[in-house]
Amino acid sequence: MNGLLGLALSHAWHARVRSSLIVVSVAIAAFIPLATAIVASSLEAALLRRADSTSLVIGGQGGRIDLVLAALYFRPSRTKSITTGDWMQLDADFPGKLVPLNVQHSAGGAPVVATPPDYLDARGFAIKQGTRATLVGEATPGRNAAERHGLSPGDGINSDQAASLDIAAPASIRLRITGVLAATGTPDDDAIFTDLKTAWVLAGLSHGHADAATAIPPPLLLDRTGERVVVSEAFVEDNEVTASNADSLHLHADETTLPLTAVLGLSLDDRERTLLRSRINAAGRLQAVEPGEVVREIMGHVARFTRAANVIAMAVTALTGLLVGMILTMSAKARSRELLTLERLGASRGQVAMLLAIEAVALTAMGMALAAAAGLALWLHPPDLVKLL
Amino acid sequence: MIELHDVRFAYPGSGGFALHVPALTVSPGERVALIGPSGSGKSTLLLLAGGVLLPHSGSVRVAGDDMTSLAASRRRSLRLRRIGMVFQEFELLDYLTVRDNIALAGRLDASIDRRTLASEAERLATAAGVAALLDRKPAALSQGERQRVAACRALATRPAALLCDEPTGNLDPSNADIVTRLLLDHARDHRAALLMSTHRHESLDVFDRVVDIASFRLRGGGR
Numbered sequence: 001m002n003g004l005l006g007l008a009l010s011h012a013w014h015a016r017v018r019s020s021l022i023v024v025s026v027a028i029a030a031f032i033p034l035a036t037a038i039v040a041s042s043l044e045a046a047l048l049r050r051a052d053s054t055s056l057v058i059g060g061q062g063g064r065i066d067l068v069l070a071a072l073y074f075r076p077s078r079t080k081s082i083t084t085g086d087w088m089q090l091d092a093d094f095p096g097k098l099v100p101l102n103v104q105h106s107a108g109g110a111p112v113v114a115t116p117p118d119y120l121d122a123r124g125f126a127i128k129q130g131t132r133a134t135l136v137g138e139a140t141p142g143r144n145a146a147e148r149h150g151l152s153p154g155d156g157i158n159s160d161q162a163a164s165l166d167i168a169a170p171a172s173i174r175l176r177i178t179g180v181l182a183a184t185g186t187p188d189d190d191a192i193f194t195d196l197k198t199a200w201v202l203a204g205l206s207h208g209h210a211d212a213a214t215a216i217p218p219p220l221l222l223d224r225t226g227e228r229v230v231v232s233e234a235f236v237e238d239n240e241v242t243a244s245n246a247d248s249l250h251l252h253a254d255e256t257t258l259p260l261t262a263v264l265g266l267s268l269d270d271r272e273r274t275l276l277r278s279r280i281n282a283a284g285r286l287q288a289v290e291p292g293e294v295v296r297e298i299m300g301h302v303a304r305f306t307r308a309a310n311v312i313a314m315a316v317t318a319l320t321g322l323l324v325g326m327i328l329t330m331s332a333k334a335r336s337r338e339l340l341t342l343e344r345l346g347a348s349r350g351q352v353a354m355l356l357a358i359e360a361v362a363l364t365a366m367g368m369a370l371a372a373a374a375g376l377a378l379w380l381h382p383p384d385l386v387k388l389l
Numbered sequence: 390m391i392e393l394h395d396v397r398f399a400y401p402g403s404g405g406f407a408l409h410v411p412a413l414t415v416s417p418g419e420r421v422a423l424i425g426p427s428g429s430g431k432s433t434l435l436l437l438a439g440g441v442l443l444p445h446s447g448s449v450r451v452a453g454d455d456m457t458s459l460a461a462s463r464r465r466s467l468r469l470r471r472i473g474m475v476f477q478e479f480e481l482l483d484y485l486t487v488r489d490n491i492a493l494a495g496r497l498d499a500s501i502d503r504r505t506l507a508s509e510a511e512r513l514a515t516a517a518g519v520a521a522l523l524d525r526k527p528a529a530l531s532q533g534e535r536q537r538v539a540a541c542r543a544l545a546t547r548p549a550a551l552l553c554d555e556p557t558g559n560l561d562p563s564n565a566d567i568v569t570r571l572l573l574d575h576a577r578d579h580r581a582a583l584l585m586s587t588h589r590h591e592s593l594d595v596f597d598r599v600v601d602i603a604s605f606r607l608r609g610g611g612r
Binding site for chain 2: 002003004006007010011013014015337338341342343344345346347348351
């Protein structure tokens with residue numbers, strides 16, 4: 001058997017192009033269903049891990065999935081905003097149990113998550129470096145966001161402008177980094193955390209500037225009629241909140257109408273969750289959803305994709321089997337003279353058949369091993385599919 | 390010793406061709422040349438002597454064993470261990486090195502000591518002048534070198550019978566002499582019975598005996 005194994009492997013190595021074709025074909029056929037299963041399971045685990053740590057998500061009307069993906073995974077949302085007024089009412093009934101969140105902005109492509117310190121406490125964040133952001137204009141990135149942009153305490157990062165060609169859009173604001181959060185293995189690692197008021201500065205609802213009456217140089221002051229002041233376009237607003245201009249920050253909106261993406265119920269018990277959910281959904285203006293239910297809905301969609309992928313994988317497997325069978329048959333035909341010589345020298349027909357079978361099995365096993373290795377790599381480093389949702 | 394007695398054989402559907410060998414004996418150490426025109430049945434006779442083909446009647450004995458009464462597995466084992474075969478087209482395995490080609494029998498029969506076979510391969514390669522080529526593949530060898538390697542493969546198990554089918558048919562005279570000498574010397578030194586078909590009538594005098602296949606009774610064409 002060892003002798004035949006050596007012969008089979010020698011031939012497989014000699015016919016490297018043909019062998020590689022077989023190995024790669026088998027690997028692809030085996031990898032497709034394996035990868036589908038790994039990716040689906042990894043996606044489910046990632047979604048459930050996050051969903052299980054949040055009792056309830058409250059947001060404006062719109063898609064349930066959109067709301068949960070925005071509130072838990074910081075994905076862009078098309079749901080309507082809820083307001084600080086809504087949040088204040090809810091907080092009055094469930095003090096200390098609900099955390100507001102604004103994820104409408106980004107900086108360097110990373111979501112800017114504006115939330116009170118309660119969020120970081122409830123999620124059990126640790127600071128890896130520096131201190132938490134506490135003032136308007138300060139930011140604390142998660143580990144991945146900090147690594148991606150090379151951020152450390154004392155650095156800064158500019159917020160992204162949603163419409164760079166719109167001159168009426170709020171200007172980019174430079175966020176000062178006060179610290180970096182320790183890794184958590186969750187979407188928080190990819191976010192940049194700030195205070196809620198910072199989100200409103202980024203939205204242009206709150207800003208600071210010098211007193212037009214006293215600090216604007218006369219050449220830049222074009223017109224003044226009572227309270228109305230017209231300044232030159234050469235006058236530049238502050239684009240960073242600093243100790244010297246922090247006092248000049250002021251809102252251009254009612255404090256109860258400021259936008260929030262969602263309000264999270266992070267530490268509600270079953271009774272509180274049921275009560276809050278039924279009350280909000282009965283009122284109809286807002287919606288309250290349990291993330292676990294939404295994740296199961298997402299996994300229902302994923303399962304349909306998985307089933308489709310498995311059908312494709314079966315077709316690929318059948319075609320691969322046909323291809324490998326044809327290659328091996330043609331190979332055996334091309335080797336007929338060699339096989340006849342082996343028989344003349346003393347090999348039995350069984351040995352000759354075994355020689356061909358060993359080579360086929362060995363190449364198939366190599367293909368399976370290659371698929372398993374690729375599957376293991378995928379399992380150890382699964383793609384972040386939540387970002388694609 | 391190789392002994393064929395009253396052997397009759399015909400290929401199925403051969404249109405009446407038949408080979409009849411009343412008696413042919415090659416003693417240990419004897420070197421016998423088998424001559425005859427192409428298609429006269431020399432190859433068939435060698436395959437019968439090697440137990441690759443079985444006669445319809447008669448007996449074929451090699452090294453004391455009656456090939457016609459042995460089970461297929463025993464016949465196969467005998468061919469691997471006690472019979473050396475050399476073919477006109479060399480029939481080397483192109484994916485094995487010269488070393489592995491010579492020691493091929495060890496891969497097909499686990500009871501053959503592969504270490505002994507390996508050292509025998511080196512000794513034979515040296516004797517055949519191909520020692521420097523042991524780690525090369527057949528594709529890198531000349532025709533003459535390939536046939537020398539094929540001869541070494543046939544001799545590696547120190548067979549009691551050597552059956553050679555036109556081993557010099559594709560070689561230039563110089564290489565033909567080398568291969569013939571290698572086989573003849575082995576037969577003499579190890580008392581092996583050598584039966585070699587050949588067209589090289591000019592070098593028949595190196596054999597102990599020459600048998601013309603035409604002396605056997607044939608019908609129809611031949612192979």
